[in-house]
Amino acid sequence: MDFTNCTFIHGILIFLCVGCVQNKRKLKKNADDISESNSDLHLNSLQLLKRYGYPSERHSVVTDDGYIVNLFRIPRRGPPVLLVHGIGDSSDCWLVLGPTNSLAFLLSDAGFDVWLYNARGNKYSKGHTRNLSSKQYWNFSYEEMGSQDLPATIDYILRATSQTKLSYVGFSQGTTIFLVMCSMRPEYNDKIKHAILLAPVAWLSHLKFPFIDILTQNLEQLTALAENIGLYELFSENPALNLYHAQVCNISSPAKVLCDLEYYFSYGLKNISNLPVDRLPVIASHIPAGSSAKTFVHFMQGYVSKRFQRYHYYGGGKNTDTFGSPEPPEYNVSQVSAPVTLMCSEVDWFSGYEDVQTLRKFLPNIVNYVMFNKNMDFTHLEFVFGARVKALINDPVIRLLRYLE
Numbered sequence: 001m002d003f004t005n006c007t008f009i010h011g012i013l014i015f016l017c018v019g020c021v022q023n024k025r026k027l028k029k030n031a032d033d034i035s036e037s038n039s040d041l042h043l044n045s046l047q048l049l050k051r052y053g054y055p056s057e058r059h060s061v062v063t064d065d066g067y068i069v070n071l072f073r074i075p076r077r078g079p080p081v082l083l084v085h086g087i088g089d090s091s092d093c094w095l096v097l098g099p100t101n102s103l104a105f106l107l108s109d110a111g112f113d114v115w116l117y118n119a120r121g122n123k124y125s126k127g128h129t130r131n132l133s134s135k136q137y138w139n140f141s142y143e144e145m146g147s148q149d150l151p152a153t154i155d156y157i158l159r160a161t162s163q164t165k166l167s168y169v170g171f172s173q174g175t176t177i178f179l180v181m182c183s184m185r186p187e188y189n190d191k192i193k194h195a196i197l198l199a200p201v202a203w204l205s206h207l208k209f210p211f212i213d214i215l216t217q218n219l220e221q222l223t224a225l226a227e228n229i230g231l232y233e234l235f236s237e238n239p240a241l242n243l244y245h246a247q248v249c250n251i252s253s254p255a256k257v258l259c260d261l262e263y264y265f266s267y268g269l270k271n272i273s274n275l276p277v278d279r280l281p282v283i284a285s286h287i288p289a290g291s292s293a294k295t296f297v298h299f300m301q302g303y304v305s306k307r308f309q310r311y312h313y314y315g316g317g318k319n320t321d322t323f324g325s326p327e328p329p330e331y332n333v334s335q336v337s338a339p340v341t342l343m344c345s346e347v348d349w350f351s352g353y354e355d356v357q358t359l360r361k362f363l364p365n366i367v368n369y370v371m372f373n374k375n376m377d378f379t380h381l382e383f384v385f386g387a388r389v390k391a392l393i394n395d396p397v398i399r400l401l402r403y404l405e
């Protein structure tokens with residue numbers, strides 16, 4: 001699972017760093033310095049598109065359960081491709097490397113009609129058609145992104161473009177929700193021309209995140225605690241945190257070790273220059289973008305149960321009431337008949353080698369399978385943000401999608 005910059009160590013480091021974040025005057029001044037020297041730091045998806053001279057549109061999609069999901073589009077007359085970000089992240093992730101290296105820009109240059117999804121609950125997709133309480137609004141996990149957001153999004157795009165199929169590129173949670181959609185609503189398989197799954201996440205038995213045992217040993221209590229104190233949203237966008245990241249992830253910052261440590265403990269990134277150091281402040285200042293606590297709990301349950309299954313309700317026969325069995329049913333990945341490409345890495349903490357092998361056993365229509373070996377030391381985030389992303393991911397993705405046209 002990618003806790004895309006949303007890990008708990010994050011919280012711990014932030015806590016330790018509260019001293020530096022509280023010096024507001026100094027922060028304000030530095031903020032001005034930073035925005036002069038690199039104005040991408042505070043730009044949202046539409047502003048980034050505008051800055052680099054690309055046409056842009058914003059589209060609102062209403063799901064069957066009333067959530068309002070916002071898409072950004074770089075319109076072209078070419079074939080539509082939908083890009084789907086990881087957990088706690090947003091459409092920004094496909095843009096923050098700038099026009100020479102980011103997948104969204106490169107796909108547009110290659111003639112594709114590019115659509116960028118934003119999961120319910122992230123900074124761009126917080127709306128609902130009804131006035132729900134927080135407790136009601138945040139009552140979703142990755143399952144609803146897959147079973148509600150994606151089908152509504154795909155139907156919307158196909159209608160807007162008068163196409164019958166689109167291509168799909170997902171990263172991490174963006175792959176999980178694709179698998180959920182195609183197994184729970186198999187009629188959507190026919191609307192997918194091809195899906196490229198970067199760092200696919202389904203089974204999580206071999207998750208390597210260092211704090212996962214501590215967290216999951218107490219998962220039921222933690223879940224109850226979060227509910228009791230009304231903590232429904234996690235890692236929401238926070239300007240002070242963005243600024244903190246922009247500062248400590250600057251190569252010339254004396255506090256850069258905080259950035260190194262955070263990326264090491266969150267993703268196993270031993271060498272921070274596997275990410276493009278000149279863009280790192282921009283990358284780091286755009287995450288996190290928020291998600292529901294239930295989403296994180298659902299992913300952690302996968303580590304405990306060793307199954308790729310629906311949300312487990314704690315106590316009181318709620319599973320039986322909801323699913324008709326005391327254990328939640330598994331997602332039936334054999335239903336995912338759409339053609340897929342898997343791109344994975346042996347050292348990925350969240351898309352573990354063994355778990356990918358389990359996924360391969362069940363997926364019926366794998367057209368390409370790429371596994372970067374250990375020596376490449378290619379960690380989770382590098383599938384979207386890496387210094388090698390253009391050569392190893394983006395160029396091959398574009399070649400493949402072009403070939404399939």
Ligand SMILES: *[C@@H]1O[C@H](CO)[C@@H](O)[C@H](O)[C@H]1NC(C)=O
Nearest residue numbers: 034037038250251252278281
């Ligand atoms: C990093 O900090 C230096 C010194 O404050 C500044 O000149 C430079 O523009 C910053 N780099 C980025 C990418 O923000």
Ligand SMILES: *[C@@H]1O[C@H](CO)[C@@H](O)[C@H](O)[C@H]1NC(C)=O
Nearest residue numbers: 129130131132133134135136
């Ligand atoms: C939404 O509901 C809350 C209480 O649940 C209430 O305070 C608020 O005024 C409502 N807003 C609208 C626009 O109805």
Ligand SMILES: *[C@@H]1O[C@H](CO)[C@@H](O)[C@H](O)[C@H]1NC(C)=O
Nearest residue numbers: 135136137138139140318322
């Ligand atoms: C959350 O959703 C589940 C299933 O969709 C439902 O059973 C439950 O009652 C909901 N809880 C709240 C607080 O709305």
Ligand SMILES: *[C@@H]1O[C@H](CO)[C@@H](O)[C@H](O)[C@H]1NC(C)=O
Nearest residue numbers: 186330331332333334335336
């Ligand atoms: C899963 O899907 C496959 C393929 O459609 C089907 O043959 C199988 O019976 C399904 N398994 C379950 C448990 O529903």
